[in-house]
Amino acid sequence: MFEKILIANRGEIACRVMETAREMGVKTVAVYSDADANAKHVELADQAVHIGGAAPADSYLKGDVIIAAALDTGAQGIHPGYGFLSENPEFVEAVEAAGLTFIGPSAKAIRAMGLKDAAKVLMEEANVPVVPGYHGDNQDGTFLAEQAEVIGYPVLIKAVAGGGGKGMRLVEKSADFSDALASAQGEATTAFGNPDVLIEKYVTSPRHIEVQVFGDGTNAVHLFERDCSLQRRHQKVIEEAPAPGMTDEMRFAMGDAAVRAAEAINYKGAGTIEFIVDGSNGLRADGFWFMEMNTRLQVEHPVTEAITGVDLVEWQLRVASGETLPKQQEELTITGHSFEARIYAEDVPKGFLPATGTLSHLEFPTQARIDSGVRAGDTISPWYDPMIAKLVVHGATRDIALKQLERALRWTDVGGTVTNVSFLALLAAQPNFVAGDVDTGLIERHINALAVQPSACTKARSVAALTALGLRPLDGSAPAETLVLWSPLTHSMSLIHNEERIDVDVRVNDTGNYSVYVGEAEHLVTFKGGSWWVDTVKVLARTAQNGDDLTVFWGNGYRFTVVDPLVREDEAGAGGNVIAAPMPGLVKAIFAEAGQEVSEGDRLAVLEAMKMEHSLLAPRDGVVADVLASAGAQVEDGTALIVLEEEEE
Ligand code: ADP
Ligand code: ADP
Ligand code: MG
Numbered sequence: 001m002f003e004k005i006l007i008a009n010r011g012e013i014a015c016r017v018m019e020t021a022r023e024m025g026v027k028t029v030a031v032y033s034d035a036d037a038n039a040k041h042v043e044l045a046d047q048a049v050h051i052g053g054a055a056p057a058d059s060y061l062k063g064d065v066i067i068a069a070a071l072d073t074g075a076q077g078i079h080p081g082y083g084f085l086s087e088n089p090e091f092v093e094a095v096e097a098a099g100l101t102f103i104g105p106s107a108k109a110i111r112a113m114g115l116k117d118a119a120k121v122l123m124e125e126a127n128v129p130v131v132p133g134y135h136g137d138n139q140d141g142t143f144l145a146e147q148a149e150v151i152g153y154p155v156l157i158k159a160v161a162g163g164g165g166k167g168m169r170l171v172e173k174s175a176d177f178s179d180a181l182a183s184a185q186g187e188a189t190t191a192f193g194n195p196d197v198l199i200e201k202y203v204t205s206p207r208h209i210e211v212q213v214f215g216d217g218t219n220a221v222h223l224f225e226r227d228c229s230l231q232r233r234h235q236k237v238i239e240e241a242p243a244p245g246m247t248d249e250m251r252f253a254m255g256d257a258a259v260r261a262a263e264a265i266n267y268k269g270a271g272t273i274e275f276i277v278d279g280s281n282g283l284r285a286d287g288f289w290f291m292e293m294n295t296r297l298q299v300e301h302p303v304t305e306a307i308t309g310v311d312l313v314e315w316q317l318r319v320a321s322g323e324t325l326p327k328q329q330e331e332l333t334i335t336g337h338s339f340e341a342r343i344y345a346e347d348v349p350k351g352f353l354p355a356t357g358t359l360s361h362l363e364f365p366t367q368a369r370i371d372s373g374v375r376a377g378d379t380i381s382p383w384y385d386p387m388i389a390k391l392v393v394h395g396a397t398r399d400i401a402l403k404q405l406e407r408a409l410r411w412t413d414v415g416g417t418v419t420n421v422s423f424l425a426l427l428a429a430q431p432n433f434v435a436g437d438v439d440t441g442l443i444e445r446h447i448n449a450l451a452v453q454p455s456a457c458t459k460a461r462s463v464a465a466l467t468a469l470g471l472r473p474l475d476g477s478a479p480a481e482t483l484v485l486w487s488p489l490t491h492s493m494s495l496i497h498n499e500e501r502i503d504v505d506v507r508v509n510d511t512g513n514y515s516v517y518v519g520e521a522e523h524l525v526t527f528k529g530g531s532w533w534v535d536t537v538k539v540l541a542r543t544a545q546n547g548d549d550l551t552v553f554w555g556n557g558y559r560f561t562v563v564d565p566l567v568r569e570d571e572a573g574a575g576g577n578v579i580a581a582p583m584p585g586l587v588k589a590i591f592a593e594a595g596q597e598v599s600e601g602d603r604l605a606v607l608e609a610m611k612m613e614h615s616l617l618a619p620r621d622g623v624v625a626d627v628l629a630s631a632g633a634q635v636e637d638g639t640a641l642i643v644l645e646e647e648e649e
Contacts, residue, residue: 001321002026002077005103006049006070007041009081010060011373012390013297014041017079020313029073031066033059035383040373047073054383060084063091067098077101077320079313083385086296087114103320105295106217109265113293117160117198123290126264128257131276131289133200135160145177147199154202157181159188159195165234166191170202205280206440208236209243209288211258212304214315215267216325222255222262223304223312224334229279229438230427232352237420237443238405238427239300240339241307244398244436245283253285259329261293269319270312272298279439299342299390302369306338306394337401338394341409341424345386348423348451354386356606357417358613360546365411367404368393379613380417382589382606388414398436402428415544415551415559422454422556453498456558458521459534460541464495464552465504465516466525467543468562494563495550501563577625579616579642581607587633588613592642596624604642607635622647 004027007014018028018041030045035054042048049069052059059065063085070078078095080086080103089107096102104110113119117135124130133155134147148155148171157180159167167188169180185195208231212223227243228236242251258273272294278287301312315326345355362376372389380386391408395401406428412421427433427450432442443450456464469491489508494501505517513526513533526533532541541554548562581587588606598604598618605616622644629641 002075002101002317004029004046004073004075005077005079005317006031006066006073006075007045007079007081008060008066008085009079009083010036010039010041011384012371012387013081013083013299013373015044015373016371017081017313018044020311021079021317024314024317026317029069029075031060031069033383035381038378040375040378049073054381056084056383063088063094067094067100070095070100071098075100077103077317079103079316080296082296082299087294089114101320103316104269105215105265105267105271109267110295112265113295115160115196116158116162116292117196119293120198120290122264123261126260128261128264128273129286129289131200131203131291133198135198135200139196141178141181144181144197144199145174148177149174151199151201154204156200156202157184157197158200159184159192160198161188161192161194161196163192167197168234203276203278203289205278207243207277207279207283207438208274208291208440209246209254209277210272210274210298211254212298212301212312213258213262213267213271213273214312214319214325215262215269215271216319216323217266217268218263219325220259220262220267221325221327221329221332222258223308223310223332225251225254226300226303227438228300229440230433230443231440232443234440236300236342238339238341238424238433239303240337240398240401241303242334242337243283244438247283247285250283250285250288254288257288257290261290267295269316270297270301271295300340302371302390302392303338303340306369306392307334307336308332309335336394336396337398338392339401339405339428340390340392341405341428342390343388343412343414343424344420345380345388345417346420347418348420349453352420354382355418356380356382356386356603356613356615358546359388359414359416360549361413361415361544361551362388363413363542364389364391365408368408382591388417388419402434410555411553413542413544413551413553414557415553416546416549418559419557423450425556426450426452454556454558456497456552456554456560458518459523459525459539460552460554460558461495461497461502461504461518461560462516462521462523462525462534463532463539463541463543463554464497464550464558464560465493465506465518466514466527467545467552468495468550468560469493469506471506471508471514471527496561496563497558502560576619577622577644577646578640579604579619579644581635581637581639581641582614582616583607584637585614585635587629587631587635587641589631590627590629590641592624592627594624594626598622598624598644605629607641616641618644620644620647 006029028045030048031051085091089110092102092107120130157169169184171180189195207229226241228239230238274291275288347353364370369392393404409425491506507515550560585607592604602618625645626643
């Protein structure tokens with residue numbers, strides 16, 4: 001076994017790997033960028049090495065710097081996590097050339113599966129069913145259009161080098177083919193530097209079911225399937241294991257095909273064979289086709305760990321250090337059902353727009369496994385994936401696990417940024433999903449019902465108002481002091497919630513509670529014994545406040561902005577041309593460049609001041625004329641940072 005390993009990654013996966021390494025008595029080395037100097041993965045590691053700037057290209061993608069860090073610290077192996085260098089065969093070769101062990105498959109196996117077209121040819125040879133289509137060399141547009149006719153519409157155009165849903169276009173009819181081809185090729189060139197595509201039959205009622213495989217270089221086993229059909233923009237949102245409706249016959253057929261695929265390339269380590277399944281007539285043993293292999297540990301691996309009891313990272317370290325497969329196929333069984341929900345800083349109603357922010361509050365339910373790379377106070381920066389955590393539950397049955405999932409989401413308290421938590425909670429209770437009737441279009445079909453911004457009731461608004469007024473500590477037992485502090489006995493204040501201004505009046509009663517007037521409603525509210533009480537009923541609301549940003553967690557996280565009565569609403573900037581620093585501070589990031597078109601509300605810059613980050617937004621739609629400051633600059637109050645072009649009449 002290794003004495004020490006380096007983890008060439010960040011965030012939750014770096015933390016995840018370190019936790020198992022620690023349990024196995026293996027020392028860990030973290031690497032970190034400028035943006036991650038105080039990150040959780042750095043804190044967890046035994047040693048940490050700074051490898052460069054915040055942009056991935058300057059740090060987490062610098063293979064040579066990472067290998068040098070491993071050699072300097074005496075690490076014997078490098079675990080790549082997922083993303084970054086995990087599927088880069090040149091990196092694997094460089095690691096091995098330096099005399100270190102890559103904790104993962106061989107460069108040859110990664111290469112064999114690296115391009116979707118070559119992988120499909122290889123899988124056909126191994127008798128694994130592949131999605132019907134054209135995956136040859138001819139990239140001529142007319143020829144590809146003919147192939148699409150032969151395959152029959154609808155078809156999917158996919159970048160052969162694709163990943164993360166990029167470079168993919170669904171085409172419903174021949175008239176749309178050439179435009180779709182051009183845009184897929186364009187996106188593929190930008191994202192992967194390779195314009196080549198393949199054409200596939202678009203499977204109707206598609207379900208994404210993948211099989212976890214594990215090999216030791218000679219033999220492979222599978223650890224059953226995961227259903228990842230709940231997707232938005234071809235990216236996974238909630239995953240589960242086992243797949244709902246799976247039959248023994250189909251599981252055997254899929255597992256067998258996946259093991260054949262892994263053994264065909266002498267696979268070593270953890271990998272995933274992704275299949276697309278035709279779910280239109282239930283699951284059938286002849287209704288699944290190979291899509292691609294991901295030659296690494298997958299984001300959603302915890303659901304497999306939950307149902308099999310296997311620690312996949314432990315297996316990775318054992319096999320990488322020379323052991324054979326820790327278990328044979330017949331020793332692996334499924335117990336219960338598991339779900340994983342990916343919690344992101346993102347604005348769901350705005351089309352899942354990634355968000356940033358400082359996590360002023362972060363609390364998770366104890367009944368779930370939480371894999372997270374951030375702590376309260378940490379920042380979701382614009383540099384990396386905005387995932388906050390993965391929440392994983394395991395129950396005896398699918399129904400039980402799904403109830404646990406919904407409940408756990410209702411107790412996931414994230415303050416300081418917009419998140420997808422309430423969307424996930426609604427999704428966990430969505431009737432088709434609850435019934436196990438899933439396909440990759442489910443989220444999109446129900447998006448209007450799932451993406452609603454939850455609106456706080458007047459009780460939650462009352463709790464928000466009292467918290468903002470600082471009246472929360474009032475305990476029924478000792479009201480006197482607080483009363484003195486808060487004389488006069490009536491307070492008026494305002495909150496903004498979902499862009500609505502809410503005016504609240506609060507009267508302090510001599511009985512030790514408050515009468516809160518919100519619109520038409522009146523509530524009697526107090527805080528005693530560690531809990532909020534509304535209209536004499538104890539409620540489960542929690543609150544968190546950071547400056548003027550306040551969240552009431554009560555079934556959902558309801559965000560409020562506290563309107564400061566002393567600061568007059570400053571509308572001077574609105575409609576103007578100059579975006580200026582509202583206070584002295586450090587420019588953390590600029591997201592604008594000259595000539596760029598911006599819309600009102602777009603975040604153009606981040607200013608760090610008074611230990612907080614302030615987003616500077618575009619005051620109106622327009623075009624950026626000039627950018628006068630750059631990241632890292634210390635600026636004075638009122639310094640012009642960005643200028644918009646004069647508005648046209
Ligand atoms: P999955 O999401 O199931 O792991 P995908 O192949 O769709 O499978 O996604 C690739 C994975 O690698 C994602 O989890 C994503 O977060 C991660 N990833 C992709 N690109 C990057 C990148 N540039 N930096 C860090 N992580 C990345
Ligand atoms: P990526 O490398 O971006 O992960 P995949 O080939 O794995 O690309 O496909 C991503 C997603 O696109 C799948 O999970 C599925 O939802 C959808 N998809 C891919 N191929 C097909 C197909 N032939 N028919 C229907 N849906 C598909
Ligand atoms: Mg995929």
